Amino acid sequence: xxxxxxxxxxxxxxxxxxxxxxxxxxxxxxxxxxxxxxxxxxxxxxxxxxxxxxxxxxxxxxxxxxxxxxxxxxxxxxxxxxxxxxxxxxxxxxxxxxxxxxxxxxxxxxxxxxxxxxxxxxxxx
Numbered sequence: 458x459x460x461x462x463x464x465x466x467x468x469x470x471x472x473x474x475x476x477x478x479x480x481x482x483x484x485x486x487x488x489x490x491x492x493x494x495x496x497x498x499x500x501x502x503x504x505x506x507x508x509x510x511x512x513x514x515x516x517x518x519x520x521x522x523x524x525x526x527x528x529x530x531x532x533x534x535x536x537x538x539x540x541x542x543x544x545x546x547x548x549x550x551x552x553x554x555x556x557x558x559x560x561x562x563x564x565x566x567x568x569x570x571x572x573x574x575x576x577x578x579x580x581x582x
Contacts (some may be wrong), residue, residue, distance in 0.1 A: 458473065458475040458476075459474040459475075459507070460472065461511065462533075463514050463515075463518055464519050465517070465523055466523025466524075466525065467485060467499070467523065467525065468523070468529070468532065468535065469487075470485050470486070470487050470492065471486050471487070472484070472485045472486075472510065472511070472513070472514060473486070474503065474504075474507050476521050477496065479498070480497050480498045480499075480503075481496070481497045481498075481499075481500060481503035482494060482496055482497070482503075483494070483495045483497065483502065483506050483507050483510060485510075485514070485536070487533055490533065491495055491547065492533050492536050492537045492540075493510075493536070493540040493541065494522075495510075495544055500578065502551060505547075506544070506547060507549060509542075509543070510540065510544075513539070513540055513543055514540075515562075516555075517536060517539050517540075519570055528562075552561075563582050564582065573574075
């Protein structure tokens with residue numbers, strides 16, 4: 458389990474990386490409340506997002522000024538939305554790679570199956 462803290466004005470966000478069941482979970486909390494959670498099946502993807510998430514967390518803390526009159530709930534929602542946008546964009550790119558790979562493999566296997574089927578019926582029939 459890994460942790461990293463980010464100080465933002467009077468708030469301290471805690472990011473974590475942990476094993477969860479058969480997969481992995483990467484997220485951000487504030488005083489025990491979940492702000493962002495990402496679930497992964499593969500360790501390499503979880504590590505990639507962990508690295509990318511920290512880039513976005515540093516960006517959030519650097520780009521946005523803490524306003525004490527804003528409510529804590531609003532900040533939690535704002536940070537969550539700030540992180541979910543690049544998260545889903547990253548997932549889209551990652552899944553597109555899988556789709557290309559699986560499609561290529563399926564068409565190759567399907568072509569092989571049709572040849573096997575054709576040869577089988579020529580021998581049997």
